[in-house]
Amino acid sequence: xxxxxxxxxxxxxxxxxxxxxxxxxxxxxxxxxxxxxxxxxxxxxxxxxxxxxxxxxxxxxxxxxxxxxxxxxxxxxxxxxxxxxxxxxxxxxxxxxxxxxxxxxxxxxxxxxxxxxxxxxxxxxxxxxxxxxxxxxxxxxxxxxxxxxxxxxxxxxxxxxxxxxxxxxxxxxxxxxxxxxxxxxxxxxxxxxxxxxxxxxxxxxxxxxxxxxxxxxxxxxxxxxxxxxxxxxxxxxxxxxxxxxxxxxxxxxxxx
Numbered sequence: 001x002x003x004x005x006x007x008x009x010x011x012x013x014x015x016x017x018x019x020x021x022x023x024x025x026x027x028x029x030x031x032x033x034x035x036x037x038x039x040x041x042x043x044x045x046x047x048x049x050x051x052x053x054x055x056x057x058x059x060x061x062x063x064x065x066x067x068x069x070x071x072x073x074x075x076x077x078x079x080x081x082x083x084x085x086x087x088x089x090x091x092x093x094x095x096x097x098x099x100x101x102x103x104x105x106x107x108x109x110x111x112x113x114x115x116x117x118x119x120x121x122x123x124x125x126x127x128x129x130x131x132x133x134x135x136x137x138x139x140x141x142x143x144x145x146x147x148x149x150x151x152x153x154x155x156x157x158x159x160x161x162x163x164x165x166x167x168x169x170x171x172x173x174x175x176x177x178x179x180x181x182x183x184x185x186x187x188x189x190x191x192x193x194x195x196x197x198x199x200x201x202x203x204x205x206x207x208x209x210x211x212x213x214x215x216x217x218x219x220x221x222x223x224x225x226x227x228x229x230x231x232x233x234x235x236x237x238x239x240x241x242x243x244x245x246x247x248x249x250x251x252x253x254x255x256x
Contacts, residue, residue: 001025003075020076029195030066065195068096080135088133095126095197100190103177114179114188126175126191126199134162134208151218151227158212164241168203175199203245206252210239 001024007017034056036048050056075089104117139157170176175198176187189198215233220226240254 016078017076019078021074023071023073025071026068027196028066028068030061030064031195032060032064034060065193066098067195069196070094070096084135084137086133086135088131090129090131092129093127095128095191095194095199096123097125097191097194098123100124100174101177101188101192102190103179103188105179114181116192124174124190126169128166128169128200130164130166130200132162132164134160136160149219149221151220153215153217153232156214156216158210158214158237160208160210160212162208164204164206164208166200166202166204168201169199170201172199176201204243205245206241206243208239208241210237212237 003021003023005018005021007015007020009015034050034052036050038045039048040046050060052060070093072092073089074092075087077085077087080086099119099121101116102118102120103114105112106115106117107113108115136158139159141155141157142152144152170187174190176189178185179188187201189201191198213233213236214231216229216231218227219230220228236256238254238256241252243250243252
């Protein structure tokens with residue numbers, strides 16, 4: 001669904017909430033395969049491929065990876081201190097599944113191994129959300145030439161800073177199962193390998209910062225009736241983020 005602006009007036013009169021928008025998208029999938037993995041025949045491991053026919057279609061359909069995903073983004077932007085644009089947003093997502101995994105340890109080749117012991121066939125859903133806000137502005141600089149075909153060069157700098165927060169969902173028993181391994185508790189997703197993936201893991205509260213640059217010039221030769229705009233540098237940006245809630249490695253890699 002295209003973004004909707006519920007607070008825009010039909011008579012065209014501008015309001016402070018004109019830029020508030022809400023969107024919605026939905027996707028549904030059911031992925032089937034007749035590849036059952038591997039099997040051992042006469043001591044040899046070979047692919048386990050079952051015939052894809054009417055007799056097997058019912059079981060293949062039942063064991064297919066199926067799910068429905070809903071996404072609802074909310075966004076807004078407004079001016080602050082004349083020269084800054086502030087853009088808060090909320091992202092909400094729901095994943096609907098019709099089964100979930102139950103994990104336990106089993107002894108395989110004399111080694112305790114964590115396996116998906118059971119597939120619980122019931123409707124269940126994952127609801128994840130996150131919040132972000134960004135501040136950005138533009139700085140312009142221009143140098144003019146008195147002679148020659150190059151009339152001016154303009155440099156535009158786009159500094160930005162943002163804050164993103166995602167809560168921790170690992171303690172939700174419907175999303176993750178607490179597993180004890182040698183006295184240590186870790187959390188295993190109940191939707192591992194599912195078509196739209198598991199729930200978000202770990203809490204994140206990061207500050208992002210970036211700096212973008214564009215460079216262009218105006219050129220006018222004797223053949224030109226008006227000046228032409230020529231791009232010298234379409235985009236040169238550098239950015240990173242700092243996770244306030246991480247235990248270590250808080251500063252992310254810089255990307256250029």
